[in-house]
Amino acid sequence: MLLLTLLAVLLGQALSSVIWLSQLRATQMEGLLNSARSLAYSMAASVSYFRSLPVSYRPLVLDQLRSMGGTRFVVSLNEHPLDMQQLPATPRKDAVIQTVDDVLRQSLGRQLRIAVWFVGPDDLRLFNSGLKLDELPRSWAHYALTLEPVNPPVLVTQIEMAPGEWLYIASLLPEPYTLLEDPQPPVQQVWSIALTSAFLLLFIGLLVHWQSRPLKRLARAARDLSLDVDSAPQIEGGGSEVQEVSRAFHTMRNRISRYLTERGQLFSAISHDLRTPITRLRLRVELLDDPALQARFERDLDELELLVKGALQCVKDTDIHENIEPVDLNHLLDCLVEPYLLPGGEGRVIVYGTAQAPYAGKPLALRRCIGNLIDNALKYGHRAHLRIEDSDEAFVLHVDDEGPGVPEQRLEQVFEPSVRLASNQPGYGLGLGIARNIAHSHGGEVSLQNIRDGGLRVTLCLPRID
Known part of the structure; x- marks a missing residue:
């Protein structure tokens, strides 16, 4: 959310800056062209003035202008x-040149020969001899054509007044268009964008943190739901939607708790109700005179009792009503x-590695889970090799046996209740299913995995929740 917000803020600021800069450039271009027109009209007035003077007076007027100094134009x-x-x-130079040319031709006549250029101060030439600006007295042209230390470009206009007579006019554009440069975002604008973005991200970050904190607590409560159903809910704060989700979560939590309680009571009642008729039927079977019929009845009763015990054991061993506490896995x-x-110190179960820290869980449930995995390995593989991989993220226990393994297509099927691959082994076929439910x-x-060299690897992964 913060990254998307940062992207949105930067895109918004960039878009507003582009619009502002384009408007600024358009405004400055309009001002530049207006200044160029005004300058061109002044040039046209100067040309008209010199045209009106007698030819012999023109050099005298030029000498007076040079002696005065500080005039807007340098004329020769x-x-x-x-x-x-x-x-x-x-683009700006071309726009100014075109504007000046259009105004001069409109004011003085379309047939005139006019040349309008932009020239650098170092390349500027004046008079027939082609003198440079630095070679002239400072009072003649420097005050009108230089702006030290900037030295902007000079607009030079040459107009043919008569054959062999060209009026030379050189001038600078007025401020703030002297340099003819495209406007760049000012430093204040850049700082404004940076500070605005920083403050927006700061406040949005606080808002996201305020909204996500109850969601994190809700996620932690959801992870711990199956571990600690009876704990008091402590999810508060956040917006109305987050509070509504929290209330719905607590409602679901209470319903699950009631369902588990009712399920335990139901199976306890079934156990109590079934044991009495089964016992009564066994007593009646003892009174039968036919041994073959008596054997058939006893076999059916044994099967019925086995089914009842298996169902009750499944409910009992997956019961989650147990307090959470630190469990010393090494001691377990x-x-x-x-x-x-065996007396020599070795046996059918070998442990490699140790747990680095206690694990927060249910002691009896974890004991049943790991015990079922060990019993299953010994039952079908004769020996069990336990390998521990412990870290800050999870406790992992690999239980390897030396048996024939499990067909790949039945790796998930063995977790289902009453599914047994070896019918000659005692049990209800519930061990792996109970272990997975507890996990x-x-x-x-x-999870199950066949070992390449033979045997089955059962991996128990228990995450360490902060």
């Missing part, structure tokens, strides 16, 4: 147009492995 009369190196063309494994040790109640998983 030349026998031919002066050749100078022009500055590279830009030692207690489970001890019955299989799920802790937010973990039990």
Whole structure:
């Protein structure tokens, strides 16, 4: 959300800056063209003035202008147009040149020969001799054509007044268009964008944190739901939608709790109700005179009792009504492995590695889970190799046996209740299913994998929840 917000803020600021800069450029271009027109009208007035003077008076007026200094234009009369190196063309230079040319031709006549250029101060030439600006007295042209230390481009206009008589006019554009440069975003604008973006991200970050904190607590409560159903809910704060989700979650939590309680009571009642008729039927079977019929009845009763015990054991071993507490997994494994040790110190179960820290879980449930995995390995593989991989993220236990393994197509089927691959082994076929249910109640998983060299690997992964 923060990354998307940052992207939206930057795109919004960039779009507003582009619009503002385009408007600024359009405004400045309009002002530049208006200044160029005004300058061109002044040039046209100067040309008209010199045209009105007698030919003999024109050099006298030019000497007076040079002596006065500080005039807007530097004017001279030349026998031919002066050749100078022009500055590279830009859109603004071309727009000014075109505007000045149009105004002069409109005011003085379309048939006139006019040359309008932009020239750098170092390449500027004046008079028939082609003198440079630095070679003239400062009072003649420097005050009108230089703006140290900037030295902007000079607009040179040469107009043919008569054959062999060219009026030379050089001038600078007025401020703020002297340099003819495209406007760049000012430093204040850049700082404004940066500070606005920073403040927006700060406040949005606080808002996201305020909204996500109850969601994080809700997610933690959802992960711990199967572990600690009876704990008091502590999810508060956030917006109305988050509070509504929290209330719905608590409602679901209470319904699950009631369902589990009612399920336990139901199976307890079934156990109590079924044991009495089964016992009564056994007593009546003892009174039968036909041994063959008596054997058939006893076999049916044994099967019925086996089904009842299996169902009750499944409910009992996956019961999640147990308090959460730190479990010393090393001690738990030692207690489970001890019955299989031989006098020499070795036995049918070998443990590799140790747990780095206690695990927050249900002691009896974890004992049943790991015990079922060990019993299953010993039942079908004769020996069990336990390998521990512990980290800050999860506790992983690999239980390897030396049996024939499980067909690939039945790796998931063996977790279903009453599914047994070896019918000659005692049991109800519930061990792996119960182990997986207990792992799920802790937010973990039990998975199977055939070992290449033979045997089955059962992996128990229990995440460490902060």
